[in-house]
Amino acid sequence: MFQTRREKLVSRMQQHMDIAILVPGPNMHYFTGLHLKQSERLTFAVITANNDLYFILPQVELNKVDLSNGGVILSYSDEEGPTLAIQRLKKEMGTLQTIGVEFDTMRVHEQKSIEMLTYENLSDIGESIRELRMKKDLQELAYMRQAVQIVEESLAATLPTIQVGVTEMEVAAQLEYEMRRRGSEGTPFGTIVASGYRGALPHGRASTKKIEAGEFIVIDFGAIYKGYVADMTRTVALGDVSPTLQNIYSLVKQANEAAIEAIKPGTTAQSLDCIAREIIRDGGYGDYFTHRLGHGIGLSAHEEPYLMQRNSLVLEEGMAFTVEPGIYIQDVAGVRIEDNLIVTNNGYENLMTFSKELIIL
Known part of the structure; x- marks a missing residue:
């Protein structure tokens, strides 16, 4: 699997680059x-452009490297x-x-180390990698489905614990805790639990506010799960809420469902955003939908493709992303619904x- 992925990268490198250097993170993992x-x-x-693989690695991480598909470690x-x-890498290259x-x-710390090599130019390989990672293979999809199962089961287990006086934290x-119990390796971002007026903060990380x-x-x-992310949002009510809410x-909900129904190969990223945005605008809340419709998911919580205005990217089979319209009214409340x-x-x-459907606890 990894060998095949590198072959696709090498085919893009051969005309322009001698080697690609990856730092720890999703691309190295991929x-x-x-x-x-x-x-x-x-x-x-x-x-390398010949699809040779080298690692510069501290000794404390040596046990994490699998060389069954080849590779040389310079530790x-x-x-x-x-x-x-x-210096050993310089001699090899x-x-x-x-x-x-x-x-x-890449950080300045890492760039300074690269300057020890003998070369003429540095070039950004990010765009080529983003294009390759956008389309998921069957193994990636299996991991993502497992991650989704974890978040859904964990939310179901958590909802009964939400009561008046419980804090967002x-x-x-x-x-x-529920996600860890079910095999999650951690969280890809700070968990958002935003109640009442704090729901108007799209990135309202959990606070000490008590839920009312x-x-x-x-x-x-x-x-x-296995490095792959599930990203879920649901908005629930604690007791009866006003007709306005x-x-x-x-x-x-209507915007979420309409955008999802329009997904197919050949559709553009911006067209999905427009579908959801038009529904919210026609409902009188256009100024309160303040972010893009969605973002890609995979080894990163946010990656290509981005579903947003002025992104003419044509969707293709295998692309994975969120659809998460929202309305945020300052000092009142917020609503977001997100699917993968x-x-x-x-x-x-x-x-x-x-x-x-609106869940009333």
């Missing part, structure tokens, strides 16, 4: 299977530092014309089965 986070210890995966101890490993790097994730903690009767609660959270909920979708050969698959 092409090598090595799942690490950036730290003070320098770590690189190097893919170093904490006492040695990475300089000798970089010789004089290079162009090195491909990830402009959006307590709800978030329960959610994260008659409030909407926006719950936006995610799980990670019920109407807002109905509009968001896959483009199929003749339409879409909604990975989520959790009800979108």
Whole structure:
């Protein structure tokens, strides 16, 4: 699997780049299977135009590398530092014309280490990688389905614990506990539990606010399974809510469902955004839908494709993304409903089965 992915990357590199250097994160995971986070210890995966693979790796991470599909490790101890490993790589690579790097994730610390090599130019390889990662293979989809199962089961287990006087942080903690119990490797972003007036904050991370009767609660959270993300939002009510809030909920639900029904190969990202936005605008709340309709999901919580205005990207089979319209009224409330979708050969698959009818606790 990883060898095949690297072959696709190499086919894009051969005309323009001698090597690609990846730093810890989703791209390194995608092409090598090595799942690490950036730290003070320098770590690189190097893919050559001949599809040779090298790792510069601290000794403490050696047990995480699988070399069954080939590869060379240039390791170093904490006492040695990475300089000798970089010099060994320099000897292996010789004089290079162009090195491909990830402009959006590489740090100055890592770039300075690359400067020890002999080369003429640095070029951004990010666009090519984003294009490759947009279309998910069968193994990726299997992991994503499992991640979705984790979030749905965890939300179902958490909802009965939401009562008057419980804090948002307590709800978030329960959610994260339930996800861990079911195999989540962590959370891809800070769990959002935003009740009442705080629901108007699209990124309202859980706070010490106590939940009150008659409030909407926006719950936006995610799980990670084998590195792959599920990202789910549901808005629930604690007790009866006003007719105005019920109407807002109905509009968001309608916008979510209409955009999803339009998903198929050949549709553009911006057209889906327009469908949802028009429904909310016609309902009188156009100024209160303040973000894009959705974002890609996979090894990252946010990746290509982005469903938003002025994005003419044509959707293709295998692309995975969220659909999450919302309405946010300052100092009053917010509503968001989010599903995870896959483009199929003749339409879409909604990975989520959790009800979108208003749940009143």
